[in-house]
Amino acid sequence: MTLAALQALIAAGESLTLELKKSTAEKDRACRSLCALANGQGGQVVFGVTPAGKVVGQKVTDRTLEELAQEFQGFEPPMSPHLQRIPVTVGDEAGLEVLLVQVERAAQVPVSFRGVPYERVLNTTRVMPRATYQRLLIESMHATNRWEMQAAESCGIDTLDSRELVVTIEEAIRRGRMEDPGTRDPMGLLRGLGLLVQGDQISRAAIALFCKDDHAIPEFPQFNLRVARFKGTTRDEFLDNRQYSGSAFALMRRAERFLIDWMPVAGKIVPGQMARIDTPALPVEAVREALANAFIHRDYASAAGSVSVALYDDRLEVISPGELHFGLTPEKLYLPHESKPWNPWIAKVFYRRGLIETWGRGTLKIAGLMQEAGLAAPALKVSDDVVTMTFDLPASLARSKKEGTSKQTPGKTLGKTLGKTPDMILRQLAEAPSTAIPELALQLGKSDSAIERAIRKLRAEGKLRRVGPAKGGHWEVVE
Structure with missing residues (x-):
């Protein structure tokens, strides 16, 4: 990097990915920031520049570099920051140097410095909260030690709904997403779907996908769905409130049936036709995609909470226990992004069943379907260990409900x-x-x-x- 490029880099000041230090005398604090950057998006620490952005440079000797290398030994797991020396060629500081130290996001997070993990928040470095540290630790073990790939030791083949399993296989074959395994034996089908572990033990993913409908399993209370229709726009009064247990596929059907019963419907008369055409308030495919995402991405490791569907006069909320991982944010989900399902085994079976089309495009597909219907994309919010997708109902339907007109009719009335x-x-x-x-x-x-x-x-x-x-x-x- 040239001095001119460096000046352009520091012109905007310290940020989420840039820290400025006057000299290597602050190397301890600089390494904390490098640790934080490695736990985040990566970034640079620059020695020889004041926090105000003035290039002052410093004398860099072999001893300077040795001391920095010694400080870098404090990172765990070990990492090797890239160091670049940039000569200062103008002004009173000519002959001095600026040191630019760069790190990428660590391949294995969380990283700690001298036993303490750090994170970057805006333009500051702080000790990482315990909850964040635990989340990153779980993410680091995700590929080899996630919930869905553990054996369901207390469950046998009789726990599964073999009919649901066969329907899944036949639908996957029909869609060209799987070759016919040549058997309809449940164990053979699970093996073909890659849902057996440790030899022939049934995985937790298999139980989540295919356990018998409305059959509570004491070991897995998270296989649960809550649906509610509230009166008005708050949770003060129920019009309908139900709770179900069962497989992800069965629960998704329950959620769809509930929405058929309660979703507002807009009706219109088309010239030249006697019959009125009724259209659901929200695109059916968009809502189905949201429901599928809720079951695919939920945190099954937590026995608390359930996928929930809450319908109000003015909105629909689809709620999934868990949080966003791997650096994803609500904003990033509405941009092209790499697919990183939290439960990839479960996601793969949903794909084969035809309930999702392609990985990594769920939110983009929902936004596109809503746009085609002339509606705003649903809002995504992460809080209190749940992810909530909120669809606003069309203003005309919400208004007619409030005014007591007949423009909207619940599905069950239809x-x-x-x-x-x-x-x-x-x-x-x-x-x-x-x-x-x-x-x-x-x-x-x-x-x-x-x-x-x-x-x-x-x-x-x-x-x-x-x-x-x-x-x-x-x-x-x-x-």
């Missing part, structure tokens, strides 16, 4: 208008004859039972018939 349901089913099955009843319910915003009643009526009237078996067959609309 489910009662069965006179329109048969026509919608016929249109849907004419386009996609293999659609299953749960999928129809989700697409049309109805309950499973409402769809089943309407199909029985259509079959009795001779307007619809089933071709082939219940599993593997299809529907045929009779003109």
Whole structure:
């Protein structure tokens, strides 16, 4: 680096990645800052520049460099900062030198100096809080010692829902995301998904994904979902409040069903059509992606807390226990970023099942879907060891709710208008004859039972018939 480049670097003053020291007499404090920089984004410490940014230089001898090298021995794990000598060629300081010491973010964090870890906050260095130290320590062991890859020692194959497992495999094959393993034996399928550990022991990831629905496992109280519809915009009064136990897939279906029952719906009349078109207040795909992310990224190591869905008059909150890791922030998640799922085994199975499309694009996809619907991207907030994604409901729907008008109708109220349901089913099955009843319910915003009643009526009237078996067959609309 030239002197001119150095002056450009220090022009903005000390920052999250830059510390200025007048001389190497402050080498102890400088090493604390180097430790903090290594625990953060990396950065530089410059000797021979005052905190105000004035280049004063200093005489650099072999003894100077030896003393710095001795100080660097205090880093644990060891690291070797890059040192550069920059001659001062102008002014009264000509003939002196500036020392620039640079470190990258350490490959293994947290780093400590003389047994104490430090962190950088804005332009200052401070002792790292214990909670931050523990988080970085957990992240450093993530690749080899995370929760999902431990054996579920108290659980046998009878703990799993084999049907859910088979559905996952068949869906992965259908989507071209997995080769047919040639077996439907549960242990063979788990082996194909990479969910067995230590030989043939069932992993915790397998239990989280496939344990039996609504079956509480004492060892894993975190396999839990809470859903609530609140009256108004606070948590003072419930309109509905439920809690479920089960696998991640089963709980996600429960959350979707709850939102079908309660999500506000905007209705409009299209010229030339007799039927009213009802549209959910929020894009269905965006909400589904948010729910999938909540189950994929939650901190399963904590027995406390649960994935939660809270619906208010003006907003929807999807809450996931845990925090953001690997330097990610809410702001960075809405920019292109590398995918670093906290539970990669669980994420991989969600991908194969077709519940997520590509890793590392969840928040970007949500933002894009909201933009297409003319809505703002949801807000992300991290606090109290939970990550909350908040979707604001369209202002017109929130206003109509407050004013008591009929512009929004809960999904479960729509489910009662069965006179329109048969026509919608016929249109849907004419386009996609293999659609299953749960999928129809989700697409049309109805309950499973409402769809089943309407199909029985259509079959009795001779307007619809089933071709082939219940599993593997299809529907045929009779003109």
